[in-house]
Amino acid sequence: MALKTALAVATGILLAGCASRYTPTPLPANFATTKQAKLQAAYHWGVISDSIEKRVVTELKKSPPRPVYIADVKDPTPFQRALAAQLTTSLVNDGYVVSRSPAGSLKVEMDVQAVTFTADRPQYRYHGDKTILAGGVWLLSEVDAGALFNVGAAAGGIDAYQWFNSQFAPGDTPKTEIIVTVSVSDQYRYLARSTSAYYVADTDRQLYGIIDPKPVEPQLTRTFQVRGDM
Known part of the structure; x- marks a missing residue:
């Protein structure tokens, strides 16, 4: 009996260690554990602006100095307005000439993409x-x-x-994230570019340009058709 049990255990171990060598699609796997900052205050906007500015300046130092111009964004969100103002401040404080017109200047463009994932995302702490x-x-x-x-x-x-x-940030894993890309270019090429991703609190979605549709209110009245003589 003991021998049969040992053989069964050994067989189970061998089978468990043998995965199929061929599959029609790649096997889903988790990434290695990483951390992603969660923006929860206007101060955090300044922190990421300074971080972006440092990365951009590192690339700009590889080219001859030129004035830069922060391109306007059509209908900017509160976050985009704050990011443009803080980026301007950081560049000026670092000794860069920030022009008020695009003529003869390098163009600094900011793109903020807000994405919404499914609710109740897994949270591993x-x-x-x-x-x-x-x-x-x-x-x-x-x-x-x-x-x-x-x-x-x-x-x-x-x-x-x-x-x-x-x-660790309190609360559930947010369903809302933003991807912030800052590019510096002239008419021919990109001279610097930085892309970062952040969590944002789901209750602050409007600050990043996400307008959720209003819930459909239930219909409280019904219409009845009366048939026959009155």
Whole structure:
């Protein structure tokens, strides 16, 4: 009996380790874990504007200096207006000449694409738990095979636990994301280009140009047809 059980287990292991070598379509797989910032305040707009400006300036330094012009956007959203203003400020503060007219200047264009995914998207966060050990030592389990914090006191251990989890934005994974692309070009070529993606709070969708349709109100009246003599 023991021999049959061992053979069955061995067979199961062999079968489990043998995936089909040929499939009609690629097998869906997850990407390696990454983090994406969630915009939740106007201050965050300034942070990403500064980040974009630094990447653009790095490329502009490879070419002879020329004035730049921030191209106007038709019907800009509050986010686009703020981004243009903050990008102008960053460029001026870095010593670049920002022209008020396009003549003779490099054109800086900003494109913001707002995308909506399905609601209730999966959310994978740190799912371990804090465990007190002896002498005020806390163990944060399931993080890189266990991360030990010897804080000397239980209160310090709780602070370490809260600090570790504070890196994650509160709430569910947003269904709304934006893709921000800033390009610098002349009439012949692109000289600099930067593209970034961010989560945005679903309650702030209008700030990024997404207008949700109003829900259809249920019909509260009905019409009846009367037949026969009155």
